[in-house]
Each structure stands twice: as C-alpha cells, then as structure tokens.
Amino acid sequence: MAGGTVERLRSLVVSNSGLKPLLKAIGNARCQAWDLIHGADTCGDVPLATLDFQSHNKAAGLEYQSHHPKIIRAGLAALEIRPENFTFIDFGCGKGRVLLVASEFPFRRIVGLEFAPSLAETARRNLKSYRGRGQKCTAIEVITVDATEYELTPEPQVLYFYSPFARSVLDQIMQNIEDSLQRSPRELLVLFSGVLKMRDHAFGSCAQYELLQRGRYFDIYRHRSS
Ligand SMILES: C[S@@+](CC[C@H](N)C(=O)[O-])C[C@H]1O[C@@H](n2cnc3c(N)ncnc32)[C@H](O)[C@@H]1O
16 A cells, blocks of 8 residues: 555544554555565564563563564665664564564664564564565574673664663663773664654653654664764
8 A cells, every 4th residue: 555545544543533443454454465575474563461481571571563664664764874884783673574674774784682582583584584675684683682681792883672661671771882882982873763752761861862863753863972
C-alpha cells in the first residue's frame, strides 16, 4: 500500500478511534508481506512476559515490536554519515529486522544485542534466510546478552534504540557509554525512537548529547565529546 494512503488513513484514525483496528490490520498485512518477500520472520508484538527466560531486567524491558522497514531506512539515511567508518549496534534487537535493514548500508560491522534467547535465535535465523536486495554489510552478529552487560568496543559507533527498556536500565547503559568514551574518545551517534516524552527523558535530557535532528519517529544525537 502506498505510503500516502497509509498517512491519510492515519489522520482519519486521529479523528475516529474506531478505525484503529483497521489500521493495525493494514500494518500487519504490510509487515507480513515484507517478511514473505525477504524470507524473514520479524512481525508481531511479543510481550516479554510470554517468553521463558529469566533476567533481573525483564520487568523493565519493553515488548518486542519493530518499525516498518521504510521508517528504519529513513532513520538510517538521516544520519548523514559515512557508514563504512562506523559500527552499528542495536540495543535490544529482537527478531533483528533493524539489522537486516541496516545491512543495506556499508557499515563496518553490525551488532544486535538481545537478552531474550528465543528472540535472539529468531534474529540469527533471519540473518541466514534473508533475501535482501543489495546488502552492503555482511559482518553481522547477534549476541544474547543483557544490554547493560555489553562492553562497547573502542571504535566509532551508531547506537540504535527503539523503546527497549525503562529509564533505570538506560541509565546504566548511558553510564557504560560515558566510561567507554573516557577510556577511548571517538565519534558516537545515537538514533533513538520512542514517544516524544520517552525521547525527552532519555538522551534528550542528558547534557553530554547534542540533538542533531528530531523527526516524527527518530531523534539523532551526537555525543559532545565526538
Ligand atoms: C521495542 S523492541 C525493538 C526491537 C528492535 N530494536 C527493532 O527496532 O526492531 C525492544 C527489544 O529490546 C529487548 N530488550 C529489552 N530489555 C533488554 C535488555 N536489558 N537487554 C537486551 N535486550 C533488551 C526486548 O526483548 C525487545 O526485543
């Protein structure tokens, strides 16, 4: 379905909440179609409570869901960087749709961090089965790890977050980033998606980060030490 039609439907929904289920059904159909064409399994909302794994951060984690690939691609294109100079890291990669779309860009490496083992396994399967056009990065790995325990490597990075967890968890990750940059100063960008309030309370409220762009779906920040 053309993007303009979806946008018109979306504004209709604002004035008529009864249309919400219809819009959701259209979104799901578009998502299923993308998966089918690309040999992937990335659709659906998966509440973490339905998954059998233990983590002290499970209750602070938000359910798996993903943006439509077009939205992810637009966010990545808006970075205006030379991707070959950067490693891309998705904090909470779920089924890995973002990793697949990011591979259309010539990043140095792409890393997905996911603490739910079944989602990480699905992401790994997707990397193998993906039939994407023009992959420009094939150095992609999925690590089953709590994002707070991942040690950043000393290289220029784009860090991607899509509503993955509560502020308490993000605080630990932001501290890890600060520690890593202290040890190894480098260029670091953040692509953050979530409702505006969440963005404002996350990197938007942190003096170390400069807001470069605010879009409908994404904020882009640069660490001021970069
Ligand atoms: C909203 S989904 C986003 C998925 C993916 N980034 C995307 O945009 O397609 C949030 C993901 O973060 C994961 N997550 C939540 N807390 C986490 C944590 N502490 N460590 C690693 N992953 C986490 C969830 O399991 C879920 O898959």
